[in-house]
Amino acid sequence: MIVFLLILHGLCAVALLGAITHQTFAAWWPARKAVGFTPSFRAVQGAKFTNAIVILFIITFVLGAVIYPPYRLNGRTYLETMRMWSVNGSFELKEQFLAIGLGMLPFYWHVWRQSLDDTLALARKMTSALLFFAVWFGFITGHVVNNVKGIM
């Protein structure tokens, strides 16, 4: 069951990565015409991703919280025994970044809701960028930790 939840957590994280990456690139580097791969990637309406990002963030977060105890008992104990401090510290950073991201979600939803207020353009860029960073960092760290020592 834990392995199933871990894979589901990873799949939700992939969907979240796609959505937040599209939105962040569209906010910071908008494209007027969807010609070719890179401009097409950026030429999305970022606001349309907002609800999906909020829901995916919460689902991924909850799944991560459910599989956290087995990691604490097996994974982290192993990392400490093997003195893999940087991997252990990366996971510590991941949990703090994502917790702060969770607290920022109401504000993120507020600045990205329709209709878009021009005075909140910087806030939209920054909230997306912070979630983008937190989610990518969490995804890569989770992968590395799972490769070093699975939760089983």
Place this chain on the structure above:
Amino acid sequence: MMIARLSPIFSAAFAIAYVIIEQNNLALFTYHPRINEWGWLMEPSRNGPGMYWFGWLGSSALVASLVSLVSVPLLRNRPVPSIMGWAVPLICMVLFVYLLRAFFFR
């Protein structure tokens, strides 16, 4: 509408509260994964490691909600700067990199 106006305050209060709560281990509850038991506030480990992260989230959400509620009468007819909503979490993230630096310099 008021909820939307309070969102930058909640975001900033949550981030600040989380840093303080995590650093001082002011968990609202503790989970003991080995024996699958929960306890109120910060409890020492019982037959295996204790988990405080869930409690830190609970404490931070509680503090941020209280701060947001208290700020309602103070904010009447006053604009809430949106920069609070992202700059404070950004500073807190950078602060965590500093606070956890020992992991990377052993």
